[in-house]
Amino acid sequence: MKILYFAELKELLNRSTETIHLDTTLTVQEFESYLLKHHSELKSKKFQIAVNEEFVRQDDIVQPGDTIALIPPVSGG
Template sequence: MVEILFFAWISDKTGESRIKVSVDGYSVQEVKSWVEQKYQLGTGALSKTMTAINEEFSENDDRVQHGDTLALIPPVSGG
């Protein structure tokens, strides 16, 4: 199982702050696509979302493993 953490608007749209799912071996991009489909966010909705695996920034081609925590961190704007 992999724990996925949702922040900001992603948490609002999914109604979740964290979930545990069986996506062991998926790439970060595959997990993003899975989340987009499961929560009907629309294809590409998470394209600009930064990610971190076990508190270290990650790339879309990095893979998550059993026991990892993946954070989905949307861009922040403000003034």
């Protein structure tokens, strides 16, 4: 899976992308739990998850070859 980090998440982790190797499908909720175990600094951050450029729900499925984007809330004026 290719993970894309945007805005403050990118700055917090000091990376814009990461590849993780999982050989199984996960729900979005399971993926988020996995990610927070490996990047505990994200626990206090709010973000939406998009899979293959589409926003998803917690019970949607992610596959090993998917591209997953973590997108924090955006404000502007």
